[in-house]
Amino acid sequence: MSESIPAADTLSRRTFFNGTAAVAGVGGLVLGAGGALAGTAAKAPAALSDVDLMAQRATLSYPFYGGHQAGIETPPQDHLVFTAFDVTALTAVELQLVLAKWSAAMAELTAGAPVGKIQPEREQGIPVDTGEATDMGPQGLTLTLGFGPSLFDERFGLEKFKPLNFADLPAMAGESLNPALMGGDLCIQACANDPQVAYHAVRNLARMARTAVRTKWTVLGFGRASAGAAQSTPRNLMGFKDGTRNASGGVDFDEHVWVGDEAGQPWMVGGSYLVARKIHMLIETWDEDPIGDQQSIFGRDKKQGAPLSGTAEHDVPDFHATVDGTPVIAADSHIALAAHENNNGLKILRRGYNFTDGLDSVGRLDAGLMFLSFQKSPEQFITLQRKLGSSDRLNEYIRHVGSGVFAVPAGIPAAGSYYGKEFFA
Amino acid sequence: MLSSSPRPFRSLAPALIAGAAVLTLSLSACGSAATTDTAAAAKGDAASVSNGAAQIAVSVEKVDGEDQCVPDFASAPAGPVTFTISNKDASAISEVELLSDKRILGERENVIPGLKAVSFTVTLAGGEYQLYCPGAASEYQPFTVTGSAASAAANxxxxxxxxxxxxxxxxxxxxxxxxxxxxxxxxxxxxxxxxxxxxxxxxxxxxxxxxxxxxxxxxxxxxxxxxxxxxxxxxxxxxxxxxxxxxxxxxxxxxxxxxxxxxxxxxxxxxxxxxxxxxxxxxxxxxxxxxxxxxxxxxxxxxxxxxxxxxxxxxxxxxxxxxxxxxxxxxxxxxxxxxxxxxxxxxxxxxxxxxxxxxxxxxxxxxxxxxxxxxxxxxxxxxxxxxxxxxxxxxxxxxxxxxxxx
Missing domain, CATH: 1.20.1420.20 (M75 peptidase, HXXE motif)
Known part of the structure; x- marks a missing residue:
């Protein structure tokens, strides 16, 4: 599949983001800007058949090398596999090997290539690549690597590479964290338009590092719950549009997402901080909550996603609007508490996914939001969450059960280097 | 182990430490061994002998956009041969083996872009061998050993x-x-x-x-x-x-x-x-x-x-x-x-x-x-x-x- 159809990676990522809808007729296929199609399919100049659309999604690939890691500014793909790892290796050399192997393998995987022989010639050969993503194409796969605060303890002598003020998130209201779903020395965020491709990537990365790294916790997300450039706003499992006012565009990214010199580490310039929160929604009770209460909790209407002070989704909320002296958007509604207007202009890039894990230990649906956000400093998240955790009316229906914060290094500029190379000079 | 064990384990070196030390050595053994003129095809003449072994430098790199293994010589005299391998920028290749038919005589894993060169030495008798680089565009490179050393590594x-x-x-x-x-x-x-x-x-x-x-x-x-x-x-x-x-x-x-x-x-x-x-x-x-x-x-x-x-x-x-x-x-x-x-x-x-x-x-x-x-x-x-x-x-x-x- 990936051989027969020219890959969409010939389209530059920049074109994609500017949403200029570059349409190139290649090999009889109209290649639009991949994921952007979800929002703009109706405007496409020629109708694509389902088969063409599938092929286009399969061949979509994002460049692995660049100043920033992919999977942050990249418009969210449909599926997520988030995994945190603990390093079990005892020496820095073993850690170095893992990071070098992973970097090389990530370059192959995101191009839709296997990470080694699927079917070795020799009878006694053990397949290197596990094979379940064979011929499926890159599917827009991005692999984003992060380092947890614990990686910079004394085990590997990396103390001096620890970014300034980088520490585990403080305890906050509204948490009932499960120790089995917390932290990690390393994390990988795998996103793709096909769940099997994302799973294959993480499975193989974990496998090639098995002697040095142990999987700590993992979450499979089945639907994006935030919008990137040129994407329509998806809904969370509560049925509301999520991420309407997400950080977007180059200015927002420079101001709120990409790290500059603040971290005091050259390897973080162009990087970001990833906050991961597994949020269990109390779905059954939410489902029985009257619509008026649901809407007032979010501060938006359910179908349109319009702020209660407006009529369309992207209307700017008016937090001062009142009816009979009562604010139209309650001060303790979710959007009022999270709005940048009410937080000194503070924004974060939300990039979460809906998840479900079957039933929980007491027989409720175990489902919710795998909240992922990228920001210039973990403080941005902490400030917002402190506020939400203490007064958000949504808290009655959600529990934060998993948590981690990770320093996401800048991208690798070109082949011949690897994540964390600076640590081992 | 169990007291009933009829055969004690052979004594094991303090393996964790030993393993790490060996790895460090192999990673740092040959910092600058890669050839500079590697894009060219391997030269037909035999490699020169130094330190008691014929020296072959294998560069793993992109050649015309494809990942390849490029040895500087395709031939060596019989006797000990050292292969020194470095990966410049070919992320699909992570190991290099020397084969005699399908038999692995020597090999190095973790040949990865950004890491230092690694090497292995084998003693070879005269004959035809293959350099095998899984993942390369051309996975097998013929390698010829001239003469006939008495005790071959294969034996x-x-x-x-x-x-x-x-x-x-x-x-x-x-x-x-x-x-x-x-x-x-x-x-x-x-x-x-x-x-x-x-x-x-x-x-x-x-x-x-x-x-x-x-x-x-x-x-x-x-x-x-x-x-x-x-x-x-x-x-x-x-x-x-x-x-x-x-x-x-x-x-x-x-x-x-x-x-x-x-x-x-x-x-x-x-x-x-x-x-x-x-x-x-x-x-x-x-x-x-x-x-x-x-x-x-x-x-x-x-x-x-x-x-x-x-x-x-x-x-x-x-x-x-x-x-x-x-x-x-x-x-x-x-x-x-x-x-x-x-x-x-x-x-x-x-x-x-x-x-x-x-x-x-x-x-x-x-x-x-x-x-x-x-x-x-x-x-x-x-x-x-x-x-x-x-x-x-x-x-x-x-x-x-x-x-x-x-």
């Missing part, structure tokens, strides 16, 4: 492997002989009607079987007759061997006529096992697969607590499986060291880690010398044990291919 390797398989055959015979005695003692205890003595004899017999389980499994009728678990019994067929006796001894704690018949059946089948294994010869890859197979056993039936469901002796079997696996590995080790020293050290280190972890489960007062594998212990420790064994099996599974004789 040395097969000698080492032969010694290893012969040694392993002796090990198996020793275990089977001990098993014969142990099951005779078990039968004696059962016949006497002494439940406690029978339980003890059962616990003492099991490890001899578990250490060589892959050999017993190679006889398709014998293994089920001896070691079938209740869940695997076909409806309508008779359940025989260790485990129905285990049920009598540890669950009902009563010895009946059928218990005695079971013990007699075990003795008879073990005698058959002895006659079948007496003249067996093994291939190196069989040792390797057996070593890995034992770790599969540990994961699929010991850590789950299925193997010794009534006696809770799973950790006794666990330790015996590990010991059998390590013995097979140790017999291959002299040859494997020549083929892939880094991997050999890595496996040694992982065995050491597992054995150290097993120490904490020892209990001299318990049957078989290990703690009973209760539901509580399983709940608290199974995930940890699984991770330990997986970290060992991942590298161990690779050796079969490296020692294979075809």
């Amino acid at each position: 040395g390797l097969s000698g080492l492997l032969k010694e290893g398989t012969a040694g392993y055959a002796t090990y198996v015979s020793g275990q089977v002989d001990s098993l014969v005695l142990a099951v005779a003692a078990l039968q004696g205890a059962v016949d006497s009607g002494d439940v406690a003595a029978s339980q003890k004899a059962y616990a003492e017999a099991r490890p001899f079987f578990e250490r060589i389980e892959p050999v017993a499994e190679s006889f398709p009728d014998l293994d089920p007759a001896l070691d079938l678990r209740v869940a695997d019994v076909e409806p309508g067929t008779e359940w025989t061997g260790f485990h129905p006796l285990e049920k009598d001894l540890f669950e009902s704690k009563a010895i009946t006529d059928s218990s005695k018949a079971l013990a007699a059946g075990i003795v008879k089948n073990v005698a058959t096992l002895k006659s079948l294994t007496a003249e067996l010869e093994y291939q190196p890859e069989e040792l390797a697969n057996g070593a890995s197979g034992l770790l599969e056993e540990v994961q699929s039936s010991k850590i789950t607590g299925e193997e010794e469901a009534y006696s809770k002796l799973d950790l006794v079997d666990f330790a015996a499986n590990i010991e059998g696996s390590q013995q097979a590995f140790e017999y291959l080790k002299p040859a494997l060291k020549d083929i892939d020293a880094t991997l050999t050290d890595q496996i040694s280190a992982q065995f050491e880690t597992v054995n150290t972890a097993l120490e904490s489960y020892k209990d001299a007062d318990a049957l078989g010398g290990f703690k009973a594998y209760t539901e509580e212990l399983k709940k608290s420790d199974a995930a940890k044990l699984t991770a330990l064994i997986q970290s060992l099996q991942a590298p161990l599974a690779k050796i079969s291919e490296k020692v294979a004789t075809v």
Whole structure:
């Protein structure tokens, strides 16, 4: 599949983001800007058949090398596999090997290539690549690597590479964290338009590092719950549009997402901080909550996603609007508490996914939001969450059960280097 | 290990430290060995000899957009040859091997962009070889050795492997002989009607079987007759061997006529096992697969607590499986060291880690010398044990291919 159809990676990522809808007729296929199609399919100049659309999604690939890691500014793909790892290796050399192997393998995987022989010639050969993503194409796969605060303890002598003020998130209201779903020395965020491709990537990365790294916790997300450039706003499992006012565009990214010199580490310039929160929604009770209460909790209407002070989704909320002296958007509604207007202009890039894990230990649906956000400093998240955790009316229906914060290094500029190379000079 | 072990482990180096040191050395051995003129095809003339070995620099790099392995020379004089490999920017390639037909004579893994050059040295007789770079656009590069050195590494390797398989055959015979005695003692205890003595004899017999389980499994009728678990019994067929006796001894704690018949059946089948294994010869890859197979056993039936469901002796079997696996590995080790020293050290280190972890489960007062594998212990420790064994099996599974004789 990936051989027969020219890959969409010939389209530059920049074109994609500017949403200029570059349409190139290649090999009889109209290649639009991949994921952007979800929002703009109706405007496409020629109708694509389902088969063409599938092929286009399969061949979509994002460049692995660049100043920033992919999977942050990249418009969210449909599926997520988030995994945190603990390093079990005892020496820095073993850690170095893992990071070098992973970097090389990530370059192959995101191009839709296997990470080694699927079917070795020799009878006694053990397949290197596990094979379940064979011929499926890159599917827009991005692999984003992060380092947890614990990686910079004394085990590997990396103390001096620890970014300034980088520490585990403080305890906050509204948490009932499960120790089995917390932290990690390393994390990988795998996103793709096909769940099997994302799973294959993480499975193989974990496998090639098995002697040095142990999987700590993992979450499979089945639907994006935030919008990137040129994407329509998806809904969370509560049925509301999520991420309407997400950080977007180059200015927002420079101001709120990409790290500059603040971290005091050259390897973080162009990087970001990833906050991961597994949020269990109390779905059954939410489902029985009257619509008026649901809407007032979010501060938006359910179908349109319009702020209660407006009529369309992207209307700017008016937090001062009142009816009979009562604010139209309650001060303790979710959007009022999270709005940048009410937080000194503070924004974060939300990039979460809906998840479900079957039933929980007491027989409720175990489902919710795998909240992922990228920001210039973990403080941005902490400030917002402190506020939400203490007064958000949504808290009655959600529990934060998993948590981690990770320093996401800048991208690798070109082949011949690897994540964390600076640590081992 | 178990006090009943007839053969002590060969002394292992403080493997973790040794493994890391070797790795460091190989990573930093040859910082600037890559050729500069690598895009050109390999030169036809033979490599020059320095430090007593012909020097071949293999550059792994992108050539016209494709990942390739580029040796600076395609030929060397017979004798020791050192291959020094560095990966400039070819992320699809992570290992380089030297092959004679399909046989791996030497190899380096972790040939990764950004890491320092690595090298291996092999002694080659005159003839045609192949440089094999899995993942390269051209995976096989012919490599010619001129002249005829007397002792070729390939011959040395097969000698080492032969010694290893012969040694392993002796090990198996020793275990089977001990098993014969142990099951005779078990039968004696059962016949006497002494439940406690029978339980003890059962616990003492099991490890001899578990250490060589892959050999017993190679006889398709014998293994089920001896070691079938209740869940695997076909409806309508008779359940025989260790485990129905285990049920009598540890669950009902009563010895009946059928218990005695079971013990007699075990003795008879073990005698058959002895006659079948007496003249067996093994291939190196069989040792390797057996070593890995034992770790599969540990994961699929010991850590789950299925193997010794009534006696809770799973950790006794666990330790015996590990010991059998390590013995097979140790017999291959002299040859494997020549083929892939880094991997050999890595496996040694992982065995050491597992054995150290097993120490904490020892209990001299318990049957078989290990703690009973209760539901509580399983709940608290199974995930940890699984991770330990997986970290060992991942590298161990690779050796079969490296020692294979075809």
